[in-house]
Amino acid sequence: MSWLLRLYPRRWRERYGDEFAALLEDVRPGPRATLDVLVSGLLAHLAQPPGENRLLAQRVGGIDMDQTFPPPPRQTAFAAAGLVLIVPTAAFLTLAVLKYWMGIDAPFDTVGPLFANPLIEPLTVAGPFLAFLVSTWPVVRLNIGWREGTLSGGLALRARPLNLVVSAVSAALIVVLLVYFLIENF
Amino acid sequence: VAIGPRDGTADPGLLVLMSLAAGPKHGYAVMTDIESFSRVRMGPGTLYGALARLERERLIEPLKSDDRRRPYRLTDAGGRSLRARLEGIGLLVQVGRRRLAAR
Numbered sequence: 001m002s003w004l005l006r007l008y009p010r011r012w013r014e015r016y017g018d019e020f021a022a023l024l025e026d027v028r029p030g031p032r033a034t035l036d037v038l039v040s041g042l043l044a045h046l047a048q049p050p051g052e053n054r055l056l057a058q059r060v061g062g063i064d065m066d067q068t069f070p071p072p073p074r075q076t077a078f079a080a081a082g083l084v085l086i087v088p089t090a091a092f093l094t095l096a097v098l099k100y101w102m103g104i105d106a107p108f109d110t111v112g113p114l115f116a117n118p119l120i121e122p123l124t125v126a127g128p129f130l131a132f133l134v135s136t137w138p139v140v141r142l143n144i145g146w147r148e149g150t151l152s153g154g155l156a157l158r159a160r161p162l163n164l165v166v167s168a169v170s171a172a173l174i175v176v177l178l179v180y181f182l183i184e185n186f
Numbered sequence: 187v188a189i190g191p192r193d194g195t196a197d198p199g200l201l202v203l204m205s206l207a208a209g210p211k212h213g214y215a216v217m218t219d220i221e222s223f224s225r226v227r228m229g230p231g232t233l234y235g236a237l238a239r240l241e242r243e244r245l246i247e248p249l250k251s252d253d254r255r256r257p258y259r260l261t262d263a264g265g266r267s268l269r270a271r272l273e274g275i276g277l278l279v280q281v282g283r284r285r286l287a288a289r
Binding site for chain 1: 212213229231234238254
């Protein structure tokens with residue numbers, strides 16, 4: 001029956017594998033217990049400890065906070081997508097600073113017309129907002145659901161440096177864009 | 187005492203805590219003990235799912251063992267948690283009995 005252990009997460013097997021195998025030797029599971037092990041093995045993947053996540057609160061607004069929730073997936077991919085989304089805005093602002101603050105006109109005058117492109121222009125404005133959302137979403141995660149008859153949930157902060165950097169740069173670009181908008185319109 | 191699988195009191199974590207309240211036990215001993223006092227035949231996967239969760243919540247802790255059959259014991263926090271849950275169940279039982287008696 002030891003093949004059933006392969007259904008469990010590696011970390012779980014490292015911690016409980018030997019003693020669980022000993023229990024299976026004692027129990028000699030029939031079809032029902034085998035099904036129980038199969039299902040529990042799959043559930044163990046969902047109930048893995050959150051690893052580097054940090055639990056921020058044990059109880060929020062009457063909701064019991066539970067530490068057993070799956071870690072947020074594909075964080076690096078989201079951060080990379082955020083990074084791509086802020087490139088047009090960051091490039092535009094850098095070239096604008098070079099031209100209007102430092103008197104270096106050539107780069108802006110050469111590339112500037114590109115930012116009037118109907119595809120690039122909206123991305124230059126909306127990019128930081130989208131980048132902030134996609135890079136922050138996997139960093140802060142709130143899971144709420146019914147569990148054993150009570151409302152429970154988990155609040156996780158997975159502080160991946162790349163996500164935090166992209167979030168911070170996006171937030172800074174949003175502030176610059178808002179200031180620019182206010183100066184231009186009021 | 188007959189505890190059905192859909193009965194709230196048949197929560198695996200609660201049954202494991204109740205079993206360990208009588209003293210440290212390894213997995214198989216917990217399983218047979220639970221069956222003896224609750225008639226719940228807990229599957230090995232369910233049992234170890236509950237043990238892992240309770241250990242993560244520091245309600246139980248493993249004891250050193252030379253054998254592969256590692257015993258677990260209730261922690262102080264586990265004792266407090268069990269007491270609180272049993273008091274809650276006791277309250278429900280009281281209310282239920284009072285209401286049935288008034289019928």
